[in-house]
Amino acid sequence: MVCTANDLQEWKDFPQGLKVLLLEGDSVSAAEVRAKLEAMDYNVSTFCDENEALSVISSRPESFHIAIVEVSSSSNQRGFKFLENAKDLPTIMTSNNHCLNTMMKCIALGAVEFLSKPLSEEKLRNIWQHLVHKAFNAGARVMAESLKPVKESVVSMLQLQTGNKQHESRVSIDIEKVSRFTDNDHEQSPGSDKYPAPSTPQLRQGIRLLNDGDCQEQTNSSTEKESGEHDGESKSVETTCGNEKSNGQLRQLRQGTRLLEDGDCQEQTNCSTEKECGEHDGESKSVETTCGNLNAETESIPQQRKSEITSAREEVVLVDASKGESLASPHTQKRKDLGSNDRNSKSPNKVGVHSDSCEIRANPKKMKVDWMPELHKQFVKAVELLGIDQAIPSKILELMEVEGLTRHNVASHLQKFRMHKRQILPKEPDRKWLNQRGKSYCVPRPIMAFPPYHSNHTLPMAPVYPTWGQSGSQTAGMQIWGSPGYPLWQPTAESWHWKPFPGVQADAWGCPVLPVQPPQAPCVSYSQNMPALLNADAVDHMFSTRRSPFEHHPAEEVVDKVVKEAISKPWLPLPLGLKPPSTDSVLAELSRQGIGSIPPKGSNSG
DNA sequence: GTCGGAATAT
DNA sequence: AATATTCCGA
Numbered sequence: 001m002v003c004t005a006n007d008l009q010e011w012k013d014f015p016q017g018l019k020v021l022l023l024e025g026d027s028v029s030a031a032e033v034r035a036k037l038e039a040m041d042y043n044v045s046t047f048c049d050e051n052e053a054l055s056v057i058s059s060r061p062e063s064f065h066i067a068i069v070e071v072s073s074s075s076n077q078r079g080f081k082f083l084e085n086a087k088d089l090p091t092i093m094t095s096n097n098h099c100l101n102t103m104m105k106c107i108a109l110g111a112v113e114f115l116s117k118p119l120s121e122e123k124l125r126n127i128w129q130h131l132v133h134k135a136f137n138a139g140a141r142v143m144a145e146s147l148k149p150v151k152e153s154v155v156s157m158l159q160l161q162t163g164n165k166q167h168e169s170r171v172s173i174d175i176e177k178v179s180r181f182t183d184n185d186h187e188q189s190p191g192s193d194k195y196p197a198p199s200t201p202q203l204r205q206g207i208r209l210l211n212d213g214d215c216q217e218q219t220n221s222s223t224e225k226e227s228g229e230h231d232g233e234s235k236s237v238e239t240t241c242g243n244e245k246s247n248g249q250l251r252q253l254r255q256g257t258r259l260l261e262d263g264d265c266q267e268q269t270n271c272s273t274e275k276e277c278g279e280h281d282g283e284s285k286s287v288e289t290t291c292g293n294l295n296a297e298t299e300s301i302p303q304q305r306k307s308e309i310t311s312a313r314e315e316v317v318l319v320d321a322s323k324g325e326s327l328a329s330p331h332t333q334k335r336k337d338l339g340s341n342d343r344n345s346k347s348p349n350k351v352g353v354h355s356d357s358c359e360i361r362a363n364p365k366k367m368k369v370d371w372m373p374e375l376h377k378q379f380v381k382a383v384e385l386l387g388i389d390q391a392i393p394s395k396i397l398e399l400m401e402v403e404g405l406t407r408h409n410v411a412s413h414l415q416k417f418r419m420h421k422r423q424i425l426p427k428e429p430d431r432k433w434l435n436q437r438g439k440s441y442c443v444p445r446p447i448m449a450f451p452p453y454h455s456n457h458t459l460p461m462a463p464v465y466p467t468w469g470q471s472g473s474q475t476a477g478m479q480i481w482g483s484p485g486y487p488l489w490q491p492t493a494e495s496w497h498w499k500p501f502p503g504v505q506a507d508a509w510g511c512p513v514l515p516v517q518p519p520q521a522p523c524v525s526y527s528q529n530m531p532a533l534l535n536a537d538a539v540d541h542m543f544s545t546r547r548s549p550f551e552h553h554p555a556e557e558v559v560d561k562v563v564k565e566a567i568s569k570p571w572l573p574l575p576l577g578l579k580p581p582s583t584d585s586v587l588a589e590l591s592r593q594g595i596g597s598i599p600p601k602g603s604n605s606g
Numbered sequence: 607g608t609c610g611g612a613a614t615a616t
Numbered sequence: 617a618a619t620a621t622t623c624c625g626a
Contacts, residue, residue, distance in 0.1 A: 368619055392610060411610070412619055418611090 015128030073097035
């Protein structure tokens with residue numbers, strides 16, 4: 001279709017003279033585009049009638065190298081008919097209508113590219129790529145002969161570049177690629193070095209370096225090549241960095257693919273190298289770089305670990321790790337939502353990491369885990385589920401189900417978690433005595449008969465207080481006396497950085513606590529307020545599935561235990577919630593137990 | 607050898 | 617300040 005071999009052989013100034021068929025309904029727009037193309041020494045034939053254009057290409061197929069066809073947003077058929085009937089002519093579709101459907105349809109019908117209008121020079125400048133692409137495409141049956149000279153010319157150009165030394169190693173790769181395509185062809189015709197190497201998909205990978213700085217300029221016009229190929233040959237799956245909508249979509253389609261968000265073309269160069277593909281200590285799950293492609297991601301987990309992780313599975317890309325500062329970008333969420341659907345019924349929940357640079361491949365150092373609120377929330381949930389005394393790194397890790405997270409990561413975070421709690425909690429001197437009890441991370445507090453009273457009048461329900469996850473007073477009580485299975489940690493939150501409301505007692509671990517309710521109304525306040533606590537994280541489904549402490553009327557249990565504890569350890573201070581018994585009631589009880597007299601005070605202090 | 611936790615390093 | 621790494625005891 002394009003032109004004869006002879007034509008191309010003599011094509012010294014490729015791509016100058018490229019014959020472009022322009023099919024445009026709007027004559028003004030057509031004139032603009034034409035002017036731009038001609039400014040680049042392209043040879044333009046304008047058509048406004050689809051049938052006419054079709055008849056011309058069928059009668060004189062050699063008259064055009066490439067077509068630029070407008071898809072009318074009004075009449076959807078115009079343009080598509082041409083596209084469908086001009087299979088052999090590389091056809092670029094353009095439209096004012098940027099909707100994904102239109103683009104998809106164009107590509108699906110065989111367009112080599114979709115360019116959204118208006119067509120800038122930038123977009124038009126490199127349309128010749130498609131020609132080269134065809135030429136180097138092994139599947140280009142029809143074009144093979146006529147494009148052979150183009151091929152040779154390009155090969156020649158590339159080799160000239162090689163001579164420049166500057167990008168030798170990389171270019172040599174390209175040459176390899178090229179020679180694969182040139183196969184049995186042979187002598188290279190002297191080509192022009194006037195033009196940069198094309199960045200067709202096959203060639204793109206390495207060629208960008210031929211003129212590094214220009215990368216962005218090519219971005220738009222060279223985007224989406226992969227999806228545009230209709231010759232059935234799948235090519236490199238390099239992520240492009242254009243800004244077009246479809247690009248975003250493509251990106252999303254690549255589940256799990258994490259890109260640097262800045263969209264810089266340079267930045268994404270071969271970012272797919274996964275770092276940390278597997279720890280050899282058998283300990284860490286791999287923590288990979290943020291910009292791997294799908295393959296890299298799935299393969300970055302050592303097989304062994306994969307199986308271990310299989311239980312985990314909700315695809316989450318928690319972090320945008322391109323910056324030191326963690327940013328909870330909407331993208332993050334978007335990808336999270338997206339991801340969970342198709343790849344696996346259960347896909348891994350991944351952790352985002354910081355990396356210093358995309359290129360570090362062999363850096364043995366682990367990437368930093370960014371404990372984004374989301375991640376931290378998971379952590380807290382896990383801790384809550386486990387209960388404070390069960391919350392050990394391995395179990396937390398298991399519960400969190402975050403791929404890429406290691407026990408070390410969790411341990412480290414747990415350490416901080418506890419430290420923060422500890423910092424916040426122990427202010428009162430008489431807490432010390434409790435510190436020695438057992439190996440509790442939650443700094444125990446004076447025994448309280450009841451959990452902190454949260455007045456509905458003064459405290460709104462729910463997640464008003466993001467905290468380190470647990471009310472110390474609650475915990476202390478529950479830890480010491482509570483039933484182990486029902487830790488009653490306050491479901492919380494992502495941050496311990498919150499500032500308590502003024503006037504609100506905030507001596508718990510990160511949780512503001514109102515003054516303990518006097519024992520007169522304890523049960524009521526307890527049972528009324530705990531649900532509020534449990535609701536603190538509305539998003540958290542875990543609490544709906546887990547056994548509710550209230551099914552077991554823990555309030556009563558707690559009271560019993562507190563009382564028992566107080567009785568069995570009379571040397572300890574009474575829990576705040578308990579009043580010392582009155583002398584009368586003590587005497588009465590003693591006499592009920594058959595003890596008639598009390599030794600004088602101090603007589604047994606000896 | 608593994609784990610959890612604290613101490614220490616980055 | 618946050619996280620990773622190392623050390624140590626169980």
